Amino acid sequence: MENSTSRPASHRRPQTPAITVDTSAINNEQEPFPNVEDHSPTSPTFEDTNTLAVPTRTSRAQSWDSNKSHPTQSPTTPGSDPGDSLRKPSAAGDSNITGTTKNGNIDPLSPDPGEEQLFTVVNNPFAYSPGQLTKIINPKSLDAFVALGGLPGLEKGLCTDRAAGLSLDEATISDPISFEDAVAAGTDTVNPKKATLDVNAIAKEAGSQPDGSARNDSDGNFGDRKRVFGENLLPERKSKSFLELAWIALQDKVLILLSVAAVISLALGLYQTFGNKHHQGAKVEWVEGVAIVVAILIVVIVGAANDWQKERQFRKLNKKKEDRIVKVIRSGKPTNLSIHRVLVGDVMLLEAGDVIPVDGVYIDGHNVSCDESSATGESDLIKKVPAAAVMAGIREGNTNIKKLDPFLISGARILDGVGTFLVTAVGQNSSH
Numbered sequence: 001m002e003n004s005t006s007r008p009a010s011h012r013r014p015q016t017p018a019i020t021v022d023t024s025a026i027n028n029e030q031e032p033f034p035n036v037e038d039h040s041p042t043s044p045t046f047e048d049t050n051t052l053a054v055p056t057r058t059s060r061a062q063s064w065d066s067n068k069s070h071p072t073q074s075p076t077t078p079g080s081d082p083g084d085s086l087r088k089p090s091a092a093g094d095s096n097i098t099g100t101t102k103n104g105n106i107d108p109l110s111p112d113p114g115e116e117q118l119f120t121v122v123n124n125p126f127a128y129s130p131g132q133l134t135k136i137i138n139p140k141s142l143d144a145f146v147a148l149g150g151l152p153g154l155e156k157g158l159c160t161d162r163a164a165g166l167s168l169d170e171a172t173i174s175d176p177i178s179f180e181d182a183v184a185a186g187t188d189t190v191n192p193k194k195a196t197l198d199v200n201a202i203a204k205e206a207g208s209q210p211d212g213s214a215r216n217d218s219d220g221n222f223g224d225r226k227r228v229f230g231e232n233l234l235p236e237r238k239s240k241s242f243l244e245l246a247w248i249a250l251q252d253k254v255l256i257l258l259s260v261a262a263v264i265s266l267a268l269g270l271y272q273t274f275g276n277k278h279h280q281g282a283k284v285e286w287v288e289g290v291a292i293v294v295a296i297l298i299v300v301i302v303g304a305a306n307d308w309q310k311e312r313q314f315r316k317l318n319k320k321k322e323d324r325i326v327k328v329i330r331s332g333k334p335t336n337l338s339i340h341r342v343l344v345g346d347v348m349l350l351e352a353g354d355v356i357p358v359d360g361v362y363i364d365g366h367n368v369s370c371d372e373s374s375a376t377g378e379s380d381l382i383k384k385v386p387a388a389a390v391m392a393g394i395r396e397g398n399t400n401i402k403k404l405d406p407f408l409i410s411g412a413r414i415l416d417g418v419g420t421f422l423v424t425a426v427g428q429n430s431s432h
Contacts, residue, residue, distance in 0.1 A: 107147075108135060108141055108143035108144040108147050109132050109135050109144055109147050109148070111131055115131055116131075117131075118130050118131030118134065118429070119131035119132060121228050124176075124228055125159075125172075125173035125175075125176040125177070125224050125228075126157060126158060126159065126173065126176075126177060126224075126225075126228055126229075127153075127156070127157030127158075127177045127178060127179045127181065127182035127183075128148065128154075128157045128158070128179070128182070129228075130228065130229055130230070130344075130425070130429045132144075132148065133148075133229075133344070133424045133425050133429070134359075134425055134429055134431075136148065136361070136407065136424065137359045137407055137409055137424065137425060137430075137431055138359075138431045140405065140407045140409075142390070142394070142401065142402070145361070145387075145390075145406070145407075146186075146391075146394060147183070148182070148183065148186075149182055149183040149184070149185055149186025149187075150186040150387060150388075150390075150391040151186075151361060151363065151387035151388055151391065151422065152185045152186045153182045153183050153184075153185050153186035154182075154361060154422060154424065155185070155422070156177060156181065156182045156185040157177055157179070157182030157183075157185075158344060158345040158422075158424075159173055159177065159345065160345035160346075160347070160422070161347075162347060162363050162364075162420075162422060163329075163332070163347075164329065164331060164332040164347075165328060165329035165330045165331065165332070165345075165346060165347040166222070166225075166330050166331075166343065166345050166346055166347075167330070167331055168221070168330050168331045169221075169331075170221060170222055170225070171221055171222070171223055172223050172224045173224045173225075186391070222343055225343050225344060225345060226343065229343065229344035229425075229426065229429070230426060230427045230428065230429060231340065231341070231343070231426065231427055232339055232340055232341070232342045232343070232357060232358060232426035232427050232430075233340055233427050234427060234428065235428070236315075239311050239312075239315060240307075240308075240311065242304055242305070242308050245303075245304040245307045245308050245311075246300050246301065246303075246304035248304075248307075249299075249300045249303040249304050249307070250300050255296055255299065255300065258292060258295070258296050259296055261292060262289055262292035262293045262296060263289075264289075265288050265289035265292060266286060266288075266289025266290060266292075266293065267289070268285075268289070269285040269286035269287070269288060269289045269290075270285075270286050270289075272285040272286075273285045273286050322339070323338055323339065323340060324338075324339055324357075325337065325338060325339075326338075326339050326342065326348060326349075326354075326357065327348065327349040327351075328342060328346045328347060328348050328349065329346075329347040329348075329349070329420070330346070334349065339357040339358075342357065342358055342423060342426060343423065343426065344423055344424060344425065344426055345422070345423060346422075346423045347363065347420050347421070347422055347423075348360065348420065348421055348423055349418070349419075349420055350365060350368060350408075350414050350417070350418060350419045350420065350421060351414065351418050352414055352415060352416055352417065352418070353413070353414065353415075354413070354414045355411070355412070355413050355414075356370075356408050356409065356410050356411065356412045356413075356414070357410055357432075358410050358423045358424075358425060358426045358430055359407075359408065359409055359410050359423070359424050359425035359426075359429075359430045359431055359432075360407075360408045360421040360422050360423045360424050360425075361387050361406055361407060361408070361421060361422045361424060362384045362385065362386055362387055362406045362407070362408055362419060362421045363386060363387060363388075363419070363420045363421055363422055364386050364388075364419060364420055365384075365386070365417055365418050365419015365420060366417050366418055366419065367383075367416055367417035368383070368384040368414065368416070368417035368418070368419045369381050369382065369383050369384065369414070369415050369416040369417055370382050370384060370408065370412045370413065370414055370415065371412060371413045371415050372409060372411075372412040374411050374412070374413070375409050375410070375411040375412055375431060375432060376409070381415065382405055383405070384405055384406060384407075384408065384417075384419070385404040385405060385406055386406060387406040389404070389406075390404045390406045408421050409430075409431045409432065410425075410430040410431055410432030411431070411432035
């Protein structure tokens with residue numbers, strides 16, 4: 001130190017600042033963190049610039065254990081009270097997730113513009129209208145599903161049974177069911193034995209029956225059901241008439257050129273025959289033009305007749321292709337049935353490779369996965385969850401309930417698994 005003091009001021013070595021450690025933060029006899037409000041954690045001020053002071057209030061200091069039970073969570077913002085961050089609930093706790101989307105005061109069963117007629121049915125003995133049932137599928141809506149009472153509500157409102165299906169003795173509904181009674185059924189506890197079906201045994205029994213074994217049922221059965229919800233029939237595509245096909249055939253470029261040549265030839269022939277003083281002999285100048293016109297007509301008529309015959313044949317083939325056999329449960333027994341005779345309220349069996357012909361709600365089964373790319377454009381494989389499990393998740397407040405899908409849409413293909421589902425929409429009311 002003496003050598004350093006004897007040197008000139010310009011060559012003196014800077015003095016090392018003294019380090020002062022404040023031990024108040026670990027002193028058990030003093031109150032922890034004194035004068036918290038007087039210090040700012042972002043910009044502390046010190047009088048002596050040559051000393052290094054350790055701040056007494058840092059985010060790490062709060063994690064030290066002491067006899068005074070210091071807080072263990074650091075504040076999220078500078079200068080904020082750490083107690084506030086412990087008292088305030090998180091963002092996930094603010095929202096009461098019930099498994100459905102929040103629509104505010106919007107009724108999930110309200111009709112869309114232009115579809116009001118589907119929600120009003122005269123003398124409807126069922127609890128639901130066709131329009132209300134379409135709200136759960138198009139688009140898929142858990143809000144509408146819950147508003148209808150879930151699977152128990154659909155079961156009661158459609159006068160069916162998830163295990164036995166429709167009754168073969170049903171003709172008309174003598175005891176109408178109100179909307180409130182059907183929805184109230186959804187609050188009842190589901191009987192697990194009733195909800196569980198031996199799908200493999202039912203499918204095996206249905207496969208042993210001849211095709212169309214239920215086609216001998218009377219057309220008078222299910223009168224109210226057919227009147228309210230309709231049948232599983234799509235309107236036939238309007239075929240082209242013979243004149244339309246003839247006009248299309250006439251659009252060929254070669255025929256257009258021949259038509260122009262025929263008109264010119266016929267006009268000149270008529271002028272030569274009747275416009276001038278004719279010489280002796282037969283008046284045959286117009287024959288050439290008429291011959292061309294006749295040839296054009298023959299080509300058009302033959303082509304149109306051929307196309308019309310092909311359309312009739314394709315129409316018959318399409319009808320035969322669409323009229324396939326499906327497996328449903330009626331009166332507790334599996335039955336092979338034409339898809340055109342499937343009604344709302346039927347319980348249909350699912351197997352790998354089936355193309356779903358109607359809309360519905362998945363009841364029960366094993367590892368059912370669908371390819372809905374033909375209907376929705378989604379290429380991902382969609383795993384279906386039973387409706388009872390979805391409703392249980394909603395009641396328990398499952399946060400991932402939106403990922404559960406109990407809905408089956410027409411046009412989807414079953415790629416894996418077996419199961420049963422309740423039909424909710426057929427024909428023009430379905431999504432396909």
